[in-house]
Amino acid sequence: MKRNVLIIGAGGVAQVVAHKCAQNNDVLGDIHIASRTLEKCDAIIQSIREKGSMKTEGVLESHQVNARDSAAVAELIRNTGSQIVINVGSPFVNMSVLEACIETGAAYMDTAIHEEEDKICETPPWYSNYEWKRRDRCAEKGVTAILGIGFDPGVVNAYARLAIDNWMDQVKSIDIVDINAGSHGHYFATNFDPEINFREFTGRVYSWQNGQWQENKMFEIGKEWDLPVVGKQKAYMTGHDEVHSLAVNYPTADVRFWMGFGDHYINVFTVLKNLGLLSEQPVKTAEGLEVVPLKVVKAVLPDPASLAPRYTGKTCIGDLVKGEKDGKEVEVFIYNVADHKEAYEEVGSQGISYTAGVPPVAAAMLIANGTWDTGRMANVEELDPKPFLDLLDRIGLPTRVRDEKGDRPWNEAV
Amino acid sequence: MKRNVLIIGAGGVAQVVAHKCAQNNDVLGDIHIASRTLEKCDAIIQSIREKGSMKTEGVLESHQVNARDSAAVAELIRNTGSQIVINVGSPFVNMSVLEACIETGAAYMDTAIHEEEDKICETPPWYSNYEWKRRDRCAEKGVTAILGIGFDPGVVNAYARLAIDNWMDQVKSIDIVDINAGSHGHYFATNFDPEINFREFTGRVYSWQNGQWQENKMFEIGKEWDLPVVGKQKAYMTGHDEVHSLAVNYPTADVRFWMGFGDHYINVFTVLKNLGLLSEQPVKTAEGLEVVPLKVVKAVLPDPASLAPRYTGKTCIGDLVKGEKDGKEVEVFIYNVADHKEAYEEVGSQGISYTAGVPPVAAAMLIANGTWDTGRMANVEELDPKPFLDLLDRIGLPTRVRDEKGDRPWNEAV
Numbered sequence: 130m131k132r133n134v135l136i137i138g139a140g141g142v143a144q145v146v147a148h149k150c151a152q153n154n155d156v157l158g159d160i161h162i163a164s165r166t167l168e169k170c171d172a173i174i175q176s177i178r179e180k181g182s183m184k185t186e187g188v189l190e191s192h193q194v195n196a197r198d199s200a201a202v203a204e205l206i207r208n209t210g211s212q213i214v215i216n217v218g219s220p221f222v223n224m225s226v227l228e229a230c231i232e233t234g235a236a237y238m239d240t241a242i243h244e245e246e247d248k249i250c251e252t253p254p255w256y257s258n259y260e261w262k263r264r265d266r267c268a269e270k271g272v273t274a275i276l277g278i279g280f281d282p283g284v285v286n287a288y289a290r291l292a293i294d295n296w297m298d299q300v301k302s303i304d305i306v307d308i309n310a311g312s313h314g315h316y317f318a319t320n321f322d323p324e325i326n327f328r329e330f331t332g333r334v335y336s337w338q339n340g341q342w343q344e345n346k347m348f349e350i351g352k353e354w355d356l357p358v359v360g361k362q363k364a365y366m367t368g369h370d371e372v373h374s375l376a377v378n379y380p381t382a383d384v385r386f387w388m389g390f391g392d393h394y395i396n397v398f399t400v401l402k403n404l405g406l407l408s409e410q411p412v413k414t415a416e417g418l419e420v421v422p423l424k425v426v427k428a429v430l431p432d433p434a435s436l437a438p439r440y441t442g443k444t445c446i447g448d449l450v451k452g453e454k455d456g457k458e459v460e461v462f463i464y465n466v467a468d469h470k471e472a473y474e475e476v477g478s479q480g481i482s483y484t485a486g487v488p489p490v491a492a493a494m495l496i497a498n499g500t501w502d503t504g505r506m507a508n509v510e511e512l513d514p515k516p517f518l519d520l521l522d523r524i525g526l527p528t529r530v531r532d533e534k535g536d537r538p539w540n541e542a543v
Numbered sequence: 544m545k546r547n548v549l550i551i552g553a554g555g556v557a558q559v560v561a562h563k564c565a566q567n568n569d570v571l572g573d574i575h576i577a578s579r580t581l582e583k584c585d586a587i588i589q590s591i592r593e594k595g596s597m598k599t600e601g602v603l604e605s606h607q608v609n610a611r612d613s614a615a616v617a618e619l620i621r622n623t624g625s626q627i628v629i630n631v632g633s634p635f636v637n638m639s640v641l642e643a644c645i646e647t648g649a650a651y652m653d654t655a656i657h658e659e660e661d662k663i664c665e666t667p668p669w670y671s672n673y674e675w676k677r678r679d680r681c682a683e684k685g686v687t688a689i690l691g692i693g694f695d696p697g698v699v700n701a702y703a704r705l706a707i708d709n710w711m712d713q714v715k716s717i718d719i720v721d722i723n724a725g726s727h728g729h730y731f732a733t734n735f736d737p738e739i740n741f742r743e744f745t746g747r748v749y750s751w752q753n754g755q756w757q758e759n760k761m762f763e764i765g766k767e768w769d770l771p772v773v774g775k776q777k778a779y780m781t782g783h784d785e786v787h788s789l790a791v792n793y794p795t796a797d798v799r800f801w802m803g804f805g806d807h808y809i810n811v812f813t814v815l816k817n818l819g820l821l822s823e824q825p826v827k828t829a830e831g832l833e834v835v836p837l838k839v840v841k842a843v844l845p846d847p848a849s850l851a852p853r854y855t856g857k858t859c860i861g862d863l864v865k866g867e868k869d870g871k872e873v874e875v876f877i878y879n880v881a882d883h884k885e886a887y888e889e890v891g892s893q894g895i896s897y898t899a900g901v902p903p904v905a906a907a908m909l910i911a912n913g914t915w916d917t918g919r920m921a922n923v924e925e926l927d928p929k930p931f932l933d934l935l936d937r938i939g940l941p942t943r944v945r946d947e948k949g950d951r952p953w954n955e956a957v
Contacts, residue, residue: 316817324829400814403730405843412842415738420832425839428826429819 130499131236131273132158133188135211137196137226138218139169141321141434141478142240142279145486146215147173148476149524151182151189156494159188161209163202164218167193176477196222202229211235213496215489220244220325224259231263231272236496238489240279241325242370249409250332253342254373256508264506271504278492278509279485280465281307281386281446282371284526286509287517288448288463289375294514295543296459296532297452300382303375304449308389310359311442311469311480315431317397320481323427327407330398334368337376337384348395352387357531358466359445364389374508382452401426433482440469440479461532463539465521475525484526491520515543544913545650545687546572547602549625551610551640552632553583555735555848555892556654556693559900560629561587562890563938565596565603570908573602575623577616578632581607590891610636616643625649627910629903634658634739638673645677645686650910652903654693655739656784663823664746667756668787670922678920685918692906692923693899694879695721695800695860696785698940700923701931702862702877703789708928709957710875710946711866714796717789718863722803724773725856725883725894729845731811734895737841741821744812748782751790751798762809766801771945772880773859778803788922796866815840847896854883854893875946877953879935889939898940905934929957 134150134157136143143162150160162170170191183189194205196218206214206229216226216239223243230237243259251258260276267274277283285305293300309320319326334345350366369386376384390398401407406422413419447464465484472483495501500516509517518528518539530542548564548571550557557576564574576584584605591603608619610632620628620643630640630653637657644651657673665672674690681688691697699719707714723734733740748759764780783800790798804812815821820836827833861878879898886897909915914930923931932942932953944956 317814396810397814397818400731400811401818404811404815404840406820406840408843412839414834414838414842416838418832418834418838420828420834420839420842422839422843424828424830424832425826425834425836426818426820428828428834429822429836 131212131496131502133209133211134158134213134215134493135161135163135206135209135235137163137194137202137214137216137222139164139166139173140217141437141482142217142486144173144176144434145476145478145482146217146490148177148180148182149487149490150493151177152184153490153494153524154183154187155185156497157213159209159211161190161192161211163192163194163196163205165193165195167191180477197225199225199228199232202226203232206230206233206235213493214238215493217486217489219322221246227263227274230274231266231270234270234272236273236502238275238278238492240277240283240485240489242277244328247409249328250368253335254377255370256373260506267506268504272506273496273502273504274506275492275501275512276506276508277370277374278489280488281305281369282374283488283509284465284521285446285448286371286375287512287514288528289379289450290510291514291518291539291543292448292450292461292463293379293452296461297450297454300379300450300452302383302385302451303379304385304387305369305371306354306356306364306387306449307446308354308356308359308362308364309444309481310362311440311444313436313479314439315436317394318431318436319433320436320479321433323430324423327398327423327426328409329368331402331407332368334366335372336366336386337372339383340380348390354387356445356447357464357529357536358443362389375510378508378510434478437473437477437479440473443468444480444484446484461530463528463530465526465528467526487524487526488521491517491524494520545626545910545916547623547625548572548627548629548907549575549577549620549623549649551577551608551616551628551630551636553578553580553587554631555851555896556631556900558587558590558848559890559892559896560631560904562591562594562596563901563904564907565591566598567904567908567938568597568601569599570911571627573623573625575602575604575606575625577606577608577610577619579607579609581605594891611639613639613642613646616640617646620644620647620649627907628652629907631900631903633736635660641677641688644688645680645684648684648686650687650916652689652692652906654691654697654899654903656691658742661823663742664782667749668791669784670787674920681920682918687910687916687918688920689906689915689926690920690922691784691788692903694902695719695783696788697902697923698879698935699860699862700785700789701926701928702942703793703864704924705928705932705953705957706862706864706875706877707793707866710873711864711868714793714864714866716797716865717793718799718801719783719785720768720770720778720801720863721860722768722770722773722776722778723858723895724776725854725858727850727893728853729850731808732845732850733847734850734893735847735899737844738837741812741837741840742823743782745816745821746782748780749786750780750800751786753797754794762804768801770859770861771878771943771950772857776803789924792922792924848892851887851891851893854887857882858894858898860898875944877942877944879940879942881940901938901940902935905931905938908934
């Protein structure tokens with residue numbers, strides 16, 4: 130049983146996390162929001178006040194913190210009495226925040242793999258480079274740490290576990306498909322921090338196939354998918370966090386991640402990449418100024434948080450899991466559909482932020498009531514998926530299943 | 544009669560200018576090369592030495608100068624005893640170098656309109672914003688100043704004058720067409736300073752039609768041309784310096800400039816422009832660094848000077864001039880074809896730099912022998928074209944004419 134949440138970060142996902150925590154503060158207790166820029170925290174608090182999102186009267190406070198400074202984060206955890214930390218800051222701060230949790234005993238969550246600014250696409254499995262090196266210390270100290278608990282990674286890991294546990298004796302493949310069929314109305318924009326977004330696509334594409342890591346280039350392997358609600362959509366094999374834990378936990382399955390891209394996105398990306406404008410390595414201008422090109426691209430693109438008011442359309446993210454049951458081949462597609470406009474009306478964010486921000490709050494509630502407060506480090510597929518999916522049904526991200534028997538809510542199918 | 548040349552700038556065009564001056568130093572006298580970066584001047588001098596380009600023994604020296612500092616340039620003109628200044632530095636320094644010439648009495652030449660860094664595409668006619676404001680002072684002081692004496696502007700202005708003088712009673716239209724059918728082998732590169740190159744295309748496209756300035760957008764008006772040697776090529780109406788003097792000198796003619804672009808160039812340009820990466824106005828990164836996006840694009844693109852060794856193919860630049868002679872409609876296409884590889888073998892530069900760098904040396908030779916040493920400011924169409932084209936025939940840029948009587952050297956046609 131834990132209470133009081135410290136949210137690290139004040140971007141689009143943090144906005145959703147904060148709103149959802151507020152909506153459930155009877156369970157979660159005090160809410161603290163901390164980031165490098167105090168004004169961004171205050172803006173989130175103001176939007177919570179405006180929407181009247183606090184379920185009961187309670188603490189809702191902003192703090193300035195340098196999240197790369199473990200000692201400062203630990204001090205903030207102690208000073209605020211926070212027992213649960215939801216880290217939705219930049220992936221560059223993950224390990225310093227995790228260290229603060231290990232030091233203070235607070236539960237830790239993040240939604241993306243740790244990254245170092247000057248490295249792109251490290252050796253697979255990615256989690257072994259930073260996160261899993263701290264697994265033993267979490268266990269020794271009884272620290273609950275849930276890695277990658279956004280939608281993907283996160284909910285899709287729980288989908289895989291549910292599918293395998295309920296419908297299969299043996300899993301053969303897990304294909305995670307992420308389609309955003311929404312429209313933001315700009316010439317070009319990324320749905321979250323461009324710096325992080327592009328880093329996903331500039332490295333090698335790792336997939337786990339035939340019991341080994343396979344390397345491809347971005348946009349090298351494409352496939353058309355026919356999905357519920359969003360229909361036929363082209364998606365490309367993409368490197369993604371969850372492949373790197375699912376492959377370790379289900380080594381006999383092929384594990385692939387597919388992300389939907391329109392031709393226009395690919396064209397803009399290709400031009401920027403080929404010109405070297407997505408590089409994380411500094412270049413020097415004729416005037417001698419050292420600049421990281423990717424940071425300039427980020428500066429000229431629309432702020433992802435600004436997209437929300439005009440965003441329309443839906444996302445569909447799910448797992449196609451194939452395997453065997455009683456000697457027969459089975460397959461199931463487990464998925465969620467989210468709506469950009471509905472997300473904006475509820476919490477002031479677009480659908481991509483919404484799908485990433487709601488799951489860690491569900492996890493926080495499961496830590497608060499003890500269900501997921503395991504006292505160890507875990508990827509999401511290592512935790513019981515049912516209470517998690519139950520809670521997501523109730524707080525805004527309902528799960529559905531499509532298989533040979535039709536398309537229906539997941540709990541009617543299991 | 545004037546002698547001793549000071550070259551301002553040490554880029555690709557300066558390399559050609561210096562080589563061509565060296566090849567004609569019996570006429571031109573001492574050669575001095577000055578730029579912000581002394582090493583770049585020294586590299587040019589070394590390449591002249593390696594190719595043995597000096598016609599006779601003589602002075603060939605490098606100097607460091609800040610060309611935005613008129614007094615420093617004037618001092619350099621005096622110290623070196625230079626009577627002819629060929630300014631092929633950045634267009635941002637044109638007026639400070641011209642002022643130094645007015646002060647010292649040296650003849651002045653440039654190859655592009657003056658620009659201010661924070662302004663793109665000023666009011667037409669462009670020459671009236673900076674250059675022509677100094678026309679009276681040049682005349683008072685007897686200073687010879689030849690504006691825009693590269694290929695385009697420059698040789699194409701002389702082509703227009705030749706066509707009108709020789710084949711027409713009345714000119715109706717001047718269409719200047721610039722096609723580079725060469726290949727540099729890179730994903731993308733600009734043929735001269737990207738900062739200046741892109742500035743040409745981000746502003747309004749001014750043309751002079753029906754006796755008034757017409758405004759269009761870049762790539763709004765395209766047309767396929769069928770030209771000698773390079774064949775059928777798509778070109779787009781583009782803003783360009785020479786339109787702004789030819790329109791004033793031949794106000795009854797329609798004056799348009801067309802530049803050839805492949806679909807790939809247009810795609811890359813469109814992506815960069817729409818994203819705001821071609822902006823000359825600074826943006827601020829998330830870390831608070833102020834950066835001009837265009838300068839970062841320049842930093843990631845290949846150095847135009849580096850393109851030369853791999854460049855193959857040809858350029859075709861010319862004027863299609865239409866008018867009336869003895870009540871009958873006449874038209875003539877006057878043009879030059881240059882070869883990238885031949886240019887590199889002769890002077891170590893690609894064809895675009897070659898076509899821009901040879902004409903000011905021809906003009907310098909005409910100033911040295913008195914022919915063009917007019918003691919006033921002039922655009923090229925205001926000077927006798929014949930001695931200029933004669934000289935160009937001999938030093939590397941032969942002129943041809945295509946009309947109803949066929950395709951032949953210009954001096955067989957006049």
